[in-house]
Amino acid sequence: MDSQTQKKLYDLWLQFAVMVVRNQKLEPPQFASVAQLFGDTLQQQLAKFTLQDHPLVGTISSRDLPMVDGKLKVRGENFHTDHSNYSAPPKSTMLHAVALPSHGGDTQFVDVRRAFDELSPAIKEKILPLRSAHVYESSKSPRKMAAISAEERAKVPQTLQPLVIRHAETGRAALYLNTGRMEGIEGMESSEAVKLIDDLYAHATQLKYEYRHQWKHGDMVIWDNRSVMHQANPDFDPAEYRFLYRIMLQGAPLTAYQEQHHEETVT
Template sequence: MTLTITPISSSVLGAEVRGVDLSGPITVSDRRRIYEAWIEHAVLVVRDQKLEPGQFSAAARMFGDILAQQLKKFALPDHPEVGTISSRDLPVVDGKLHVRGEEFHTDHSNFSAPPKATILHAVNLPSRGGDTQFCDARAAYDDLDEATKAQISSLRSLHVYESTHSTRKMFKLSDKERDAMPRTSQPLVIRHAESGRPALYLNTGRMEGIEGMPDEEGYALIARLFRHATQPKFEYRHVWQPGDLVIWDNRSVLHQANADYDPTELRYLYRIMLQGKPLEAYSAQAVAHA
């Protein structure tokens, strides 16, 4: 087999990987090519995999350290490091499945060290629907006018479990559980720890306005940046195929799920997130190099 990595869209966002079997040994040079392609393209689609849970976690470790599953009831009993996403676990409201990720976001942004990556492997797919959409938060930042870049360069937002302005449906928590959830001040523009590239860091479901800014003004700015970042020109929409393994970089993209498939069909994927580091403001780097 010969490893090939091909851009999947007209932009740099997303690449398709073929000619590799993640259940077997992979040469050091192929590992390096795959990792570097992931950093550059932010979303990698590895085709034609058939991974058992243990093989899936071994493949995930190529990219970093595994984050322990937060919700134990959605973890595999024999492989507690592997989570599951199943249509059987979703409530049906008015004949339509209800998913939590149905709005562009980045995972666990309220953590002091949000997961650097999220990895999914398709085990069972519905006959149609259930796509995952990605928007390139780096390209969205690059595309801003210079006045906006200057305006937002040192701004920060408090990320909490569920913003008072959230339109996303989060899991309902007890007061005690909610109090235990992390809350973290995050930069509005982050610097990627590996590539150094700036990116917008947005999660409208978790952002409590902008620090030091009146509420109305802060939420209006967030809404404007969110509309900008989620334009179709920044998007790659992944249509799942059997055997796909998809890994995305939470520091570079926003993502959203779709619950538009037949609720009687099984959609079942394995999921692992990888440990990240505290996020650095892009402005801190700019100042350091001034």
């Protein structure tokens, strides 16, 4: 791809935040080279969901999934943004569908930039200075995170993230939420923080902000974790095989939309 086309593609991706490319047939090395058009590939967090021959390419397989109460448990079963507990979370996640069930297993996205833009001025003012602690698994998490070894858990970071981030490339404001990992809000009483997070989450996950991707064989989807949240669906027949490759792209540390000035006043 020439650099002009690459830039055009990249700019469209920044603008729309979710890009779908149909009818691809990418082997892991080709998928990895497509990823390089958009950024630097991130090391996968969970070794057990990684291709042995291609350690930068992760896998999402229905055969890895546990059944709970007769229902399939998928990873990412509520709206979230990936690895938000990292100080520099992946700017993007990419999936390529290799095998799909006959129906179900859609991926939903919500635009958290528009969700922020459409908040009332009073709420905006209230949340702009706030930060939330993001941990591996919040004590209030609506879902169980993948079980990890004590050794892996010791390496998992936790980070204070702004509630409203400034996109490092476009400068746009976006809500930054992940109910599976947010452990309260800095300087706010716990029940008040939980209420605020729940209200923002309910606002941001309205249907009007959503694009629902129905997978077709050969689809490649790349999204911007700074601009959308996403959610997986477990509503497919567990006897059918669903298999996707996953790559994440390195991001920069997140910054607050509203710069904080912690100036000391000398009296």
